Amino acid sequence: MxxxxxxxxxxxxxxxxxxxxxxxxxxxxxxxxxxxxxxxxxxxxxxxxxxxxxxxxxxxxxxxxxxxxxxxxxxxxxxxxxxxxxxxxxxxxxxxxxxxxxxxxxxxxxxxxxxxxxxxxxxxxxxNKYLKAQLGSMKSYDTIIGNSQALRDVLAMVERVAPLTSTVLISGASGTGKELIARAIHRHSPRALKRFVPINCAAIPENLIESELFGHMKGSFTGAMRDKEGLFKVATGGTLFLDEISSMPLNLQVKLLRAIEQKEILPVGSTNPEVVDVRIVGATNKELFAAVEAGTFREDLYYRLNVIGITIPPLKERIDDIPDLVAHFVEVYNVQLNKQIHKIDEHTLRVLMNQPWKGNVRELENAVERAMILCDGNDLSIEQFPYLYSTNEAPRGSGNDLKSSVRNFEKGTILNALKAAGNDKHEAANSLGLSLSSLYRKITELGIEFKEE
Ligand SMILES: Nc1ncnc2c1ncn2[C@@H]1O[C@H](COP(=O)(O)OP(=O)(O)OP(=O)(O)O)[C@@H](O)[C@H]1O
Ligand SMILES: [Mg+2]
CATH class of the missing domain: 3.40.50.2300 (Response regulator)
Known part of the structure; x- marks a missing residue:
């Protein structure tokens, strides 16, 4: 110390x-x-x-x-x-x-x-702060929801690559869950007990990225009052997540390449290379190869990073995940906003499944949160999504039929309420705003199985 x-x-x-x-x-x-x-x-x-x-x-x-x-x-x-x-x-x-x-x-x-x-x-x-931050990030980042083939393929890849030390490059549009997947790779790796250190290359001024990554020696530039450890060092034994890696300046790309290939870094102002043990996971929301062709991203680094590539498809290509995601976010925000929302109607779900969701899962999450804030009762309906493009069409390309999506949603909320009430049906019925007999009816109707106390 x-x-x-x-x-x-x-x-x-x-x-x-x-x-x-x-x-x-x-x-x-x-x-x-x-x-x-x-x-x-x-x-x-x-x-x-x-x-x-x-x-x-x-x-x-x-x-x-x-x-x-x-x-x-x-x-x-x-x-x-x-x-x-x-x-x-x-x-x-x-x-x-x-x-x-x-x-x-x-x-x-x-x-x-x-x-x-x-x-x-x-x-x-x-x-405490550190532990709380860890807990906080575990809550929001632990659960990966969705059962579409596209997402299952991504998760199968995660499982395959997690045990390795190879560099991984995650591509996907904004809000598709790149960071979520990066954290999952870390969590399932032998490095899980060490740190996952994210750095957003686009959010840090160009002239600071080098010292941020590799550290610097006291006096190496104006303002460098003392030695500073870089994130490569902070992530020792763990995973370094380089977000928006296409924003990395060209001169630093050379240094990053060397860090990956030789497992050595040179802090700014130092002449002694230091050995590092870090797994690199990169993320990009742009087609990185296009940047290579445009000359803004080094080809050698591209291949180095892309040893294993994982592409997360946009949400509109996996709309089967939408009902599950909505149910999940309702559950999360019921706790956060202290609400008891347990129903969503078929029409609303249909509209949600038909949106373009340019901002992907993040946009869906925000829409659900906003709707729940606006919602006074226990049912989410289209009134709480006034800005959405409304449609009565059946969602395109969905293998799921809506009835079963709605049923799944209801089943999920009832099971959650039962769990929260320690399987006490009176209490669960109360929290759901149902009479005991309606709860019984739903339980039989939906085929819910649970242990009687
Ligand atoms: N499959 C999923 N299950 C549950 N939550 C998800 C899923 N995918 C994304 N999310 C949630 O959506 C939000 C955005 O995810 P994340 O930050 O990982 O996306 P990103 O691709 O890194 O986005 P950006 O490009 O904007 O940085 C987060 O709150 C995340 O928890
Ligand atoms: Mg991100």
Missing amino acids: HARTVLVVDDESSVRSSLEMALGKAGYLTRTAASGNDALNILKKQSVDIVLSDLKMPDGDGMDLLRAIKNDHPNIEVILLTGYGTIEKAVDAMKDGAYDFITKPFKKAVILGAVERAVERQLLTQE
Whole structure:
């Protein structure tokens, strides 16, 4: 673990130097500032973990500094030093987010103890955040819905390639589920316990992509205040997901090629290549080979990436997935929006299956979410999709008949309600807005099997 940096802020130089020494001995890196303004300037330029600040200083008090820090750098923990006369204020400071306060004169051991606890808390908070983010992404990314042949082919490929280390290139229009599939490859690979690190090559300014990917050494360019690990390093043992890879600048394509072929990277400003162990999954919503022909994408890199290619077809080529997807999103947003929607009529489903869905699954998901927000009752109907192109035609190319789609949808919601109610039929009927007898009728009608309690 890297050493923590403590910034000591006090107008008395003797206090600064004694704290600096004590903290240094205990293994912390230290910075000092004689005033709140000095401190803020340092924080602008350097990364600091803990601030230890006097509460009373000539240029304004430690409270202002505390608020400024909590506003701009919420992860920094602040410990205040206070004379007896200002304890009350220090207590207020705790309410404003200070981690602790220590009265002067202080013993060094007390300070060191407080700093240590603050560091511990910081680590815990960071870890929680990371775990929460993981959980959050698991929720939305775990489930791949759909039973169309097209999607089943994609999933069969995922299973085949997941155990390998070969580079994979996922192609598909926007919103087709490229990232979802990339995550599935990672999850089913031996690398699943290490990180999945996504980077969107189109969202990062060209001149930063290199340092973002490969890292940089302190001083290698203006603004490089300290060494920085690149994402290749962060993803060690795991998977690096290069999204919108067609946006990668040509000069970096050479470096990426070398990283893939030689499993070595060169941080910006360094002369020592570093060995990396990362699996690369790329994604593109453009026909990447067209970019090769246009001269904006290197041919050698194209072949290197495309060792295994997976193409996700647009949603309109797998409309059989639509009823399942709608049911899935209804389930997800019932929880998120605290709704109890459990029905959709045949006509609405038919209209949904007939849309062009240029934005693919993402657009469908958004449409369902919006409709559910608009919906006051328990039934989704065409009124909640006023902007959709309406039709009475049977969906083209669908092998499914609509009746069975609607039945499947109903079956799904009833099963979910039963599950949520721990198989208590009274409660399930309640949450579905049905009478107990209608629920029984539906259960027999739809052939739902479940264990009686
Ligand atoms: N088969 C599926 N089952 C469930 N959800 C899906 C499916 N396909 C896509 N989604 C959902 O649709 C949304 C878009 O998916 P994703 O971000 O993976 O698409 P993308 O191809 O990377 O899109 P873009 O090109 O816009 O980045 C996500 O919320 C994802 O969870
Ligand atoms: Mg994406």
